[in-house]
Amino acid sequence: MTKVVGIDLGTTNSLVAYVKDGVPVVIRDRGGDALLPSVVSVAEDQTVYVGREAERRLLTDPGRTVYSVKRFMGKGVHDVGDEARLFPFRLAGDPGGIVKIGLGSREFTAPEISAFILRELKHRAESFFAEQGEVDADVDRAVITVPAYFNDAQRTATRDAGRIAGLDVLRIINEPTAASLAYGLDKRHAGLIAVYDFGGGTFDISILRVEDGVFQVLSTNGDTHLGGDDIDLLLMKQVLADQDVRLKPDTTYEGRASEVVSGFSRTGGEIQAIRQAVIQAKLDLSDADETEIRVGSYRKRITRAEFDALIRPIVDRTLEPCRQALADAELEASQIDEVVLVGGSTRIPLVRRLVGELFGRTPHSELNPDEVVALGAAVQADILMTGNREMLLLDVTPLSLGIETMGGVMSKIILRNSTIPATGSEMFTTFVDNQTAVDIHVLQGERELVADNRSLARFKLRGIPGMPAGMPRVQVQFQIDANGILSVTARELRTDVEQTIEVKPSYGLTDDEHAEADFDARLLIEARNEAETVIRATEKSLRSPEFPGIAKSELGAGERERIDAALAGLKTVLNGPDREAIKTGTHALNESTQHLAEVMMNRSVHAALSGKSIDQL
Amino acid sequence: MDVHFCPQCSQILTISRHGDYFAFLGIPRKLNLDAADLEQRFRALSRQFHPDYFYNATPIERRASLERSSYLNDAYRTLKNPVARVEYLLGLEGFSARGAEEATEGAAKVPAKLLEEVFALNEELDEVRDLRTSGAAPEVWRAKLERARAPIEAKQTAHEAELTELSARWDALGTDVGADGCERSAILSALRDCVLERNYINNLLEGIERELAQ
Numbered sequence: 001m002t003k004v005v006g007i008d009l010g011t012t013n014s015l016v017a018y019v020k021d022g023v024p025v026v027i028r029d030r031g032g033d034a035l036l037p038s039v040v041s042v043a044e045d046q047t048v049y050v051g052r053e054a055e056r057r058l059l060t061d062p063g064r065t066v067y068s069v070k071r072f073m074g075k076g077v078h079d080v081g082d083e084a085r086l087f088p089f090r091l092a093g094d095p096g097g098i099v100k101i102g103l104g105s106r107e108f109t110a111p112e113i114s115a116f117i118l119r120e121l122k123h124r125a126e127s128f129f130a131e132q133g134e135v136d137a138d139v140d141r142a143v144i145t146v147p148a149y150f151n152d153a154q155r156t157a158t159r160d161a162g163r164i165a166g167l168d169v170l171r172i173i174n175e176p177t178a179a180s181l182a183y184g185l186d187k188r189h190a191g192l193i194a195v196y197d198f199g200g201g202t203f204d205i206s207i208l209r210v211e212d213g214v215f216q217v218l219s220t221n222g223d224t225h226l227g228g229d230d231i232d233l234l235l236m237k238q239v240l241a242d243q244d245v246r247l248k249p250d251t252t253y254e255g256r257a258s259e260v261v262s263g264f265s266r267t268g269g270e271i272q273a274i275r276q277a278v279i280q281a282k283l284d285l286s287d288a289d290e291t292e293i294r295v296g297s298y299r300k301r302i303t304r305a306e307f308d309a310l311i312r313p314i315v316d317r318t319l320e321p322c323r324q325a326l327a328d329a330e331l332e333a334s335q336i337d338e339v340v341l342v343g344g345s346t347r348i349p350l351v352r353r354l355v356g357e358l359f360g361r362t363p364h365s366e367l368n369p370d371e372v373v374a375l376g377a378a379v380q381a382d383i384l385m386t387g388n389r390e391m392l393l394l395d396v397t398p399l400s401l402g403i404e405t406m407g408g409v410m411s412k413i414i415l416r417n418s419t420i421p422a423t424g425s426e427m428f429t430t431f432v433d434n435q436t437a438v439d440i441h442v443l444q445g446e447r448e449l450v451a452d453n454r455s456l457a458r459f460k461l462r463g464i465p466g467m468p469a470g471m472p473r474v475q476v477q478f479q480i481d482a483n484g485i486l487s488v489t490a491r492e493l494r495t496d497v498e499q500t501i502e503v504k505p506s507y508g509l510t511d512d513e514h515a516e517a518d519f520d521a522r523l524l525i526e527a528r529n530e531a532e533t534v535i536r537a538t539e540k541s542l543r544s545p546e547f548p549g550i551a552k553s554e555l556g557a558g559e560r561e562r563i564d565a566a567l568a569g570l571k572t573v574l575n576g577p578d579r580e581a582i583k584t585g586t587h588a589l590n591e592s593t594q595h596l597a598e599v600m601m602n603r604s605v606h607a608a609l610s611g612k613s614i615d616q617l
Numbered sequence: 618m619d620v621h622f623c624p625q626c627s628q629i630l631t632i633s634r635h636g637d638y639f640a641f642l643g644i645p646r647k648l649n650l651d652a653a654d655l656e657q658r659f660r661a662l663s664r665q666f667h668p669d670y671f672y673n674a675t676p677i678e679r680r681a682s683l684e685r686s687s688y689l690n691d692a693y694r695t696l697k698n699p700v701a702r703v704e705y706l707l708g709l710e711g712f713s714a715r716g717a718e719e720a721t722e723g724a725a726k727v728p729a730k731l732l733e734e735v736f737a738l739n740e741e742l743d744e745v746r747d748l749r750t751s752g753a754a755p756e757v758w759r760a761k762l763e764r765a766r767a768p769i770e771a772k773q774t775a776h777e778a779e780l781t782e783l784s785a786r787w788d789a790l791g792t793d794v795g796a797d798g799c800e801r802s803a804i805l806s807a808l809r810d811c812v813l814e815r816n817y818i819n820n821l822l823e824g825i826e827r828e829l830a831q
């Protein structure tokens with residue numbers, strides 16, 4: 001039988017593991033190395049290098065070598081910030097489309113680059129199994145891990161990478177949860193666990209309850225763009241600025257943006273040399289109190305205290321998600337029984353100290369923080385293949401899912417931290433008479449407004465028979481599977497018209513929290529909606545067949561003019577940003593039409609009482 | 618209690634559309650639940666249905682496992698939360714709070730007195746905003762807000778107590794529908810009003826908190 005493996009597809013390093021006689025083991029290469037650097041280089045003759053060799057080529061052929069590709073998984077061109085300047089490779093892609101990575105004359109998507117890494121791990125595992133004398137050493141199935149805070153697009157991109165590499169992706173699981181599974185193996189006691197996972201490019205915090213072998217995630221939070229890379233960037237910028245002071249800055253250089261940082265021009269290879277030097281210094285400072293950054297003839301001493309002060313803002317950014325996760329789990333930090341550290345960046349003493357302070361206890365780190373995620377992935381792969389019921393992972397969806405409703409507001413259908421698989425549904429209706437199609441816009445995120453959340457997909461439910469506005473009953477049903485990936489069904493219940501879509505990534509914005517600004521924007525939209533309702537009702541009255549008669553017999557002098565003026569006034573402010581003006585205008589229009597409304601109401605009541613239709617009056 | 622597996626062949630069954638969360642979890646339709654018992658049942662059923670254990674099963678079984686797991690998770694999430702639990706029960710018993718709010722002539726009405734208070738408070742909030750924009754000292758409008766908050770908080774406390782009391786009365790009813798028909802609907806209708814009013818009260822308090830945070 002072919003083999004199944006667990007893969008940790010990391011920002012900096014990737015690993016593969018499998019379960020042997022019930023115990024997960026990391027598979028090493030022939031040189032005994034467990035870590036495969038997540039670096040891919042495509043040479044001019046199209047030879048593809050992955051790992052250590054590709055890492056070396058960062059210095060010799062930087063324009064054809066890519067690292068930290070995980071940062072671009074599921075990302076749109078608009079998502080890439082100014083850090084692109086420091087990458088030696090070219091970022092491309094159509095506006096509004098997905099990011100492409102240009103290596104020489106060819107362009108690759110992030111899943112394609114990741115697939116090279118996965119294929120390398122697959123080969124590593126296959127040669128390992130062949131050496132072990134296995135009859136069938138093929139590896140064609142894997143569990144792959146992702147940061148818990150990855151959104152739907154990033155998860156889908158990871159699954160795609162697996163497929164491109166020729167792997168049947170059994171399951172996408174979250175890195176901190178995988179780590180807890182590896183930790184939970186030998187110590188079977190129950191309790192509340194916080195997994196703090198600070199890696200090369202991403203940060204996750206997950207709070208779990210472990211009981212009866214069930215690993216239940218209570219809440220998760222994080223930042224998919226915060227990791228050791230950011231610390232490296234900070235140090236690099238310091239070195240570059242420092243060099244510019246010492247050397248004469250070249251302000252006339254007008255080369256490629258990626259080669260110009262601060263005022264001084266450097267080649268991609270020079271920047272990579274600085275990057276490797278600062279990474280070495282960072283690693284040194286995990287043990288030493290002082291070290292030296294060495295690039296060519298450049299030397300700079302840096303103490304642990306200086307380093308700590310420099311990176312403190314980055315480490316502080318991990319603490320707020322921890323507090324949010326605790327709040328979402330309705331727990332106090334003091335209730336947490338154990339804190340587990342995962343990811344290379346947790347080797348930094350400052351990180352350990354601040355996490356220890358936050359939770360009021362010394363964090364655990366008995367297992368190698370680089371390997372623990374891959375080990376957990378292997379355990380999960382084993383559970384899936386054998387149906388072994390000793391352990392069970394119950395994970396959650398990290399971000400709320402919903403759809404766009406009137407006025408550009410997101411209506412949430414499944415809330416964040418819901419245990420998956422999960423379903424949710426909501427009923428919607430049409431807005432105008434005889435509307436035959438409804439646009440469904442699927443969103444992910446915590447913000448109030450559509451524009452501030454990530455757009456996952458758009459589709460149209462067609463074929464609704466003509467009915468008055470408000471009559472159709474459109475049910476939108478969400479299903480999140482055990483991979484955390486969403487599918488959406490829309491159905492008109494009166495006619496049973498149905499449409500299902502697999503959510504394919506479309507690209508939106510990042511998902512920071514800005515509740516206050518959201519609230520104001522929401523109020524503005526609500527004011528507009530109300531104004532539009534009053535305008536429509538007024539115009540409808542003015543158009544009605546009975547209006548001329550009423551105008552003649554019942555309206556006072558100048559009343560019609562006052563209504564027209566109020567109507568025109570409200571329309572001019574309607575699409576402006578001034579909520580108060582809209583509210584005032586709506587109020588004025590309401591006032592001016594009050595008498596007219598009363599007259600019309602009396603007439604219809606009278607008509608109803610006398611059994612005649614209004615037209616007959 | 619729902620039947621999750623075929624009694625003859627022990628295959629996982631596709632979910633029926635007639636069940637409810639209480640029956641699915643095998644617990645009575647009561648409002649005071651034993652939290653530990655709920656957790657324990659949730660874990661036990663998760664171990665029976667989870668898609669992890671049906672990876673190599675037939676497509677029908679895999680689908681049934683996904684459906685049952687999703688339903689279980691939805692049920693657990695709803696019943697775990699005391700307010701969601703009341704709202705769910707009201708829906709089951711045909712006293713949906715949401716529906717009544719939307720219906721033009723629902724049986725449930727928010728008392729006119731409460732509505733008056735809503736309007737009065739909104740006016741007060743407007744005044745506070747005016748005061749603030751006209752540059753009044755924070756102590757002035759803050760004091761105003763604090764004064765407005767106290768009676769609403771008292772109301773909230775009273776409501777919590779009422780909810781607890783009604784829940785206890787509901788739980789004390791027998792399962793025999795016929796005998797207590799009148800009392801049943803009286804309690805349910807009171808519960809619905811309570812939930813509706815609760816939303817208003819919470820919104821009022823949120824409005825005040827938001828102004829105070831300015």
